[in-house]
Amino acid sequence: MPLVDPFFSFLRKLHGSESIRIMDTCHGLLLLDRGGYDFDSIPSYVVCNPATKQWLAVPDFGWTPSPCNGMSVHLIFCPAMSSHFYLLQFTDDLFTSVTSVQIFSSKTGAWTHSESAWSLEEKQAPCERWRYESYSLEPERKRAVVNGMLYLICDSLGEGPPVLDGDHIIAVDVEGKTRKFIPVPFRMCKEQCSILSDFVGQSQGLVHYVNHEEPEYYTNNDGPSERSASEYNDDDDVEYELFIWILPEGDTQELVLKHTVSFLHLFGEKSCKAGIDYNVVAIHPDRDVIIFKWNDKLISYDMDTGEVCALHTVSDSFGFASYVPYFSELPALSNKY
Incomplete structure (x- = not known):
């Protein structure tokens, strides 16, 4: 081809x-x-x-969007299940802080709005509580589409322990309804550290989730917190790690640990700051290989062999999206050049 x-x-x-x-x-x-x-x-x-x-x-929405704190849109297409695609757009209302979802279906050719299309019982379902509370979607940490469901990382904006209160994975269907609300796993085995989410994606037909430990003094992008990093000298010999988890097939809401790797093995550093030192940008769709951006390079890590390879030099301004060609024509895409 x-x-x-x-x-x-x-x-x-x-x-x-x-x-x-x-x-x-x-x-x-x-x-x-x-x-x-x-x-x-x-x-x-x-x-x-x-x-x-x-x-x-x-087509345009057909209505004027309300002022919002943030908007993210996601594409759902599963050719093994349907030749149609769906867009799910999440909007965080500026005044009410309620996260609404708008859905476009290529089957109907029209948008629908969750607040007008759902029943009261659907709006108040237990899995939907995140939309009315202090939660924020994290689209920059990617997403997975598996068996027609969209999986996203959802972060708590409230106070409290960042792991227990914070990150969850939500599973949303093509109607925008939340079907699962999964607390993310963690391994709090070291003092004075936080557990943060890095990535969610799909590989070999399963949802894969990546998180890591960071020293507590990594509190923002500008530098150490009021507690000086020198107070953490005891951590100098600690090797922080990435954890790779999978969501098994079936009606389960518990992620299972698949693999662990240290930052020292990946990057030659005992601890690294997500979003500053590195980013997880992709996972191979058919193999146990994860792609990172480290400084100005793309780096691959093979979970089976432990091999780390530098793939390419990139600019700091690069964004990344995983793409695998699909060579069948679709009636839903009605125009062709």
């Missing part, structure tokens, strides 16, 4: 395609925003398949 055109030249006749931003990918389809990097504009979405040069301009 021919290589995929990385410049999206098949979209050049589409109005606004001169400034596009990749928002999400899923099983060979890409979600683009024609608003580019103008974050104040109302999104104008396009779903396309670069391998077949098909695309669909998603």
